[in-house]
Amino acid sequence: MSVYLGIKEVWRNKGRFFLFSLVIALIAILVLFTAGLGEGLASANKEYLEKLDAELLVFQEGTGYSTVESRLDYRDARRISRVEGVADAGPIAFSNAKIVFENNLEPIDVSFIGVEPGKPGAPTATVGEGLRSNRAKVALVDQRVAQAANVNVGDFITIQVTQGTEEELYDLRVAGITDGQQYFFRPSIFVSLPVWDMYRPKADPSVSSSQPAVNVVAVRANGATTLGGLPAAISSAVKDVESTDIKTAYESAPGFAEQQSTLNTIKAFTFLIGALVIGGFFQIQTLQKIPQIGMLKAIGTPNPVVATASILQIVLVTVFGVVLGGAVTVGLSLGLPSGVPIIFTGTSILIAAVSLLLIGPIGGLVSIRLALKVEPLSALGM
Amino acid sequence: MEKTNIIETQGATKIYTSSELTVKAVDEVSIGVKAGEFVGLVGPSGSGKTTMLAMLATLLRPTDGRLLIDGQDLVTMSDRERTRFRRQKIGFTFQANNLVPYLTALENVELMLRLNGTNGKTGRQRAEALLTRLGLGDRLDNLPAQLSGGQQQRVAIARSLIHNPSVVLADEPTANLDTERANQVVGIFADLIHEEKRAGIMVTHDLRMCRYVDKVIQMVDGKIARVVTERSEIDLLAGSSEFDRLAPGSTDERQSPASLSSPRLKAPIPAFAGGD
Numbered sequence: 320m321s322v323y324l325g326i327k328e329v330w331r332n333k334g335r336f337f338l339f340s341l342v343i344a345l346i347a348i349l350v351l352f353t354a355g356l357g358e359g360l361a362s363a364n365k366e367y368l369e370k371l372d373a374e375l376l377v378f379q380e381g382t383g384y385s386t387v388e389s390r391l392d393y394r395d396a397r398r399i400s401r402v403e404g405v406a407d408a409g410p411i412a413f414s415n416a417k418i419v420f421e422n423n424l425e426p427i428d429v430s431f432i433g434v435e436p437g438k439p440g441a442p443t444a445t446v447g448e449g450l451r452s453n454r455a456k457v458a459l460v461d462q463r464v465a466q467a468a469n470v471n472v473g474d475f476i477t478i479q480v481t482q483g484t485e486e487e488l489y490d491l492r493v494a495g496i497t498d499g500q501q502y503f504f505r506p507s508i509f510v511s512l513p514v515w516d517m518y519r520p521k522a523d524p525s526v527s528s529s530q531p532a533v534n535v536v537a538v539r540a541n542g543a544t545t546l547g548g549l550p551a552a553i554s555s556a557v558k559d560v561e562s563t564d565i566k567t568a569y570e571s572a573p574g575f576a577e578q579q580s581t582l583n584t585i586k587a588f589t590f591l592i593g594a595l596v597i598g599g600f601f602q603i604q605t606l607q608k609i610p611q612i613g614m615l616k617a618i619g620t621p622n623p624v625v626a627t628a629s630i631l632q633i634v635l636v637t638v639f640g641v642v643l644g645g646a647v648t649v650g651l652s653l654g655l656p657s658g659v660p661i662i663f664t665g666t667s668i669l670i671a672a673v674s675l676l677l678i679g680p681i682g683g684l685v686s687i688r689l690a691l692k693v694e695p696l697s698a699l700g701m
Numbered sequence: 702m703e704k705t706n707i708i709e710t711q712g713a714t715k716i717y718t719s720s721e722l723t724v725k726a727v728d729e730v731s732i733g734v735k736a737g738e739f740v741g742l743v744g745p746s747g748s749g750k751t752t753m754l755a756m757l758a759t760l761l762r763p764t765d766g767r768l769l770i771d772g773q774d775l776v777t778m779s780d781r782e783r784t785r786f787r788r789q790k791i792g793f794t795f796q797a798n799n800l801v802p803y804l805t806a807l808e809n810v811e812l813m814l815r816l817n818g819t820n821g822k823t824g825r826q827r828a829e830a831l832l833t834r835l836g837l838g839d840r841l842d843n844l845p846a847q848l849s850g851g852q853q854q855r856v857a858i859a860r861s862l863i864h865n866p867s868v869v870l871a872d873e874p875t876a877n878l879d880t881e882r883a884n885q886v887v888g889i890f891a892d893l894i895h896e897e898k899r900a901g902i903m904v905t906h907d908l909r910m911c912r913y914v915d916k917v918i919q920m921v922d923g924k925i926a927r928v929v930t931e932r933s934e935i936d937l938l939a940g941s942s943e944f945d946r947l948a949p950g951s952t953d954e955r956q957s958p959a960s961l962s963s964p965r966l967k968a969p970i971p972a973f974a975g976g977d
């Protein structure tokens with residue numbers, strides 16, 4: 320009965336309900352884009368760290384898990400790998416570089432990351448091969464770099480770095496291409512640590528080491544059971560270090576928490592607006608229908624039927640609006656430039672979509688309560 | 702053999718109390734209505750007739766007294782039982798807002814069957830036949846907004862009868878209709894109540910409509926002031942303004958001695974098919 324009443328009303332007032340679904344669709348587009356932007360920005364910050372084949376990152380003590388501030392001895396990785404419960408450890412060093420082109424193409428800013436081949440931190444290649452040797456002047460490049468620079472395995476790329484006061488150019492052969500490995504809003508290229516130390520921007524170009532100071536050490540544990548006590552074990556075995564899990568590490572990146580909290584605030588307000596708009600619409604509609612609801616109750620329609628019909632309408636309108644908004648969002652996202660940091664995959668999008676579906680019934684609760692409280696006598700003016 | 706009452710009230714009383722005031726809206730009213738009997742409940746505003754109707758419709762609980770329909774005590778019923786009782790045993794026509802605006806005439810009538818879980822092919826045929834009989838055979842698929850006031854009231858009458866209720870109640874069914882439409886609507890109503898042996902009560906301000914009822918109960922200040930059962934007296938009441946003289950206290954709804962333009966409609970009802 321409630322389905323009959325709910326559907327009939329929507330069907331016979333298609334225009335009104337469709338217009339309202341459009342409003343919900345617009346809210347959905349806004350929420351999904353905000354969520355996508357949040358996901359995209361977060362990913363641009365953390366993609367490399369999130370995909371690390373490691374459970375812990377070790378930092379210099381007192382640096383607040385900042386990869387920029389932290390400095391570790393290259394040999395710390397060896398020491399850490401000997402700690403009980405550690406399966407393997409690999410040093411990682413971060414820097415920046417620019418890929419330049421001969422044909423005046425726009426240079427590409429990249430994260431220039433030094434890793435130890437075969438150790439945690441060195442990504443695997445999806446095309447070609449990974450880093451094998453510490454000496455070879457080869458690089459693993461992020462698929463975004465490969466795409467933007469139009470390079471394939473075996474091609475050469477030229478990186479430009481500032482050493483001393485000079486702009487230096489270095490050629491690197493592309494040994495392999497990795498999946499997306501952004502770090503700090505830039506796609507990454509990976510080289511061995513000796514090559515990294517040779518080519519990285521630095522004040523004195525003549526100084527380089529095969530065992531340079533690194534920023535962090537990635538630690539792969541011997542099974543999850545030992546993970547709880549591992550940071551303490553590492554800290555006691557190696558001087559002046561502190562370790563944390565990967566999530567805490569990327570959340571500690573400068574600006575990450577602020578950025579995400581800003582986006583979450585926007586999302587929360589959009590949800591609030593959505594709930595208020597939906598609530599307001601159904602409230603006004605229920606107010607207009609009070610005599611009709613009173614009549615339905617007077618002829619013997621039970622309260623649950625009246626309430627369920629209202630809930631059904633709210634759900635229908637919300638689902639239609641969210642699906643419509645989702646479809647438009649997907650359509651719009653296909654036309655976005657590749658540089659826009661919006662990602663429509665991931666749990667945050669799913670959560671946003673589910674939350675959007677929930678705000679309808681939540682917003683409509685007041686109107687349902689109002690419908691339930693309608694007294695036939697007063698509604699009919701008797 | 703004396704027919705038993707379908708509707709019976711014994712000392713029905715309704716008292717409204719507020720912090721400053723206590724009002725006896727209905728004061729120990731005892732009435733009885735038999736199957737096939739159509740009763741007009743008249744009286745000035747505030748006389749308690751609508752409160753009486755609301756109590757009979759199980760929309761209001763009495764403060765005291767007994768109310769019985771089909772032998773069932775309305776006073777002791779739970780809210781859920783009252784709701785079920787309303788949709789099964791009572792047919793209701795209101796002054797306005799009678800129909801669900803997004804349902805067609807046919808769907809509005811079928812609504813009572815759906816509520817009672819008795820809809821289906823047979824139910825639809827009955828609804829169609831009833832509406833056709835009420836002159837709305839060509840308006841089955843029209844929405845209420847596409848019907849005139851009189852047509853809407855006839856749909857409401859069909860809805861109030863489709864589920865074979867024991868009792869049919871009407872609250873000012875002609876308040877928004879002109880004289881001609883009012884006569885048509887109440888005439889049909891009376892005919893159907895008589896034919897289908899329902900117990901009917903109509904609350905009305907319009908004394909001219911009393912010509913269609915079998916008994917007139919006049920209420921004043923919550924009490925029964927007069928019961929008129931003689932046909933000649935009822936017709937006199939319906940055709941003159943002598944009601945005030947007959948029933949002291951009725952001061953605010955003086956009726957003009959209008960000569961009624963439409964005689965009582967006799968079956969077959971589709972005589973005025975085509976609508977208003």
